[in-house]
Amino acid sequence: MDIDVLGALAVREGGVPIAPTAPKQRQMLALLALNADRAVPVTDLVEELWEGRPPRSARTTLQTYVLHLRDHIARALAPRAVPAPAPGGNGTPDDAPRGAKDVLVTLPGAYLLAAGAGSSDVRTFERLAGEGYRAMDAASYADASARLTEALRLWNGPAFADVQRGTLLAREAKRLEESRLCALDQRIEADLHLGRHRELLAELTVLTSRYRTHENLHAQFMTALARSGRRSEALHVYRQLRTTLVRELGLEPSPRLQRLLHSVQASAAETSDEALLAAGTG
Structure with missing residues (x-):
C-alpha cells in the first residue's frame, strides 16, 4: 500500500x-x-x-x-489473480492473497x-530529514542539503490538504508543518554554509513574507543579504521584523537577532569607512 x-x-x-x-x-x-x-x-x-x-x-x-x-x-x-497451489500440494495460508x-x-x-x-511519504520524509540532521551535525553540509531537499520535495501542499480535520488531524497537521519548517530551516542553513547566499535570496523573500514572525528565517535572510553586499536591505529586514513582533506579539527581537543586527551595522560602517578612505586617496 x-x-x-x-x-x-x-x-x-x-x-x-x-x-x-x-x-x-x-x-x-x-x-x-x-x-x-x-x-x-x-x-x-x-x-x-x-x-x-x-x-x-x-x-x-x-x-x-x-x-x-x-x-x-x-x-x-x-483484479489480482489467486495464486495456484504448489505442485502436488494443497496450498498454504501464505498462498492466499490479502x-x-x-x-x-x-x-x-x-x-x-x-x-x-x-511507501509512506511521512515516513520517507522523516527518514530523509533525520539523515539530513545527522549530516548537519557532522558538518557535511552538501549531504545535508541534498537529503533535506529530497525530503522537502515530498510535500505537495499542506498535510491532509483535501481532508476536513477534527481535533486529532489538526494536531497532526500542525506537528507535520513544524517538522517541515524545521527541515526547511536546516536546509537553508546548510546552503548558507555552502556559500549559496545569492541563490537563497528569492526563496527567503517569499518565506519571510509568509512567516512574518519567524525569527530564524529573517536571520537567514539578513545573512544572505549581507553576504551579497546588500547590507542596507538586511537592516531593513530587521526593522520590518521588529515592527511586526512588537505590534503583533508585544516582543522585541531575540538577543541573537540583535547581535546579528550589530554585526551587519558594523560591517556596513567598515565598508563605508573603506570607501571614504579610497575616495580620499584617489
Missing part, C-alpha cells in the same frame, strides 16, 4: 486508489493511513469525526464507514490499516 498525506490524501492498494469521496470516510482513512500498521482506538476515531459531540449512533456509523472503506479495498484487490479484512483489520476496541509492503 502506498500512502501520501503531505498534500492531498492518496492511498493506493496495488496501485489502485481506495480513498472514498465522502468527507467523514476520508477523514477516518486519513487518520488510519497516518498511523498505518498501528492500532487506532475507536475512541480516537470517534473523537476525530465528531470532536467530543458524538451522536448516539457514533459507533454504528463508524462500523458503516469501515464497511464502505473495505468495499473500496476489495475492489482494488479484485482480503479487505486483512488490510483494514478489526482489533479489540481499535482498527488498524495494514500497509504491508509499500
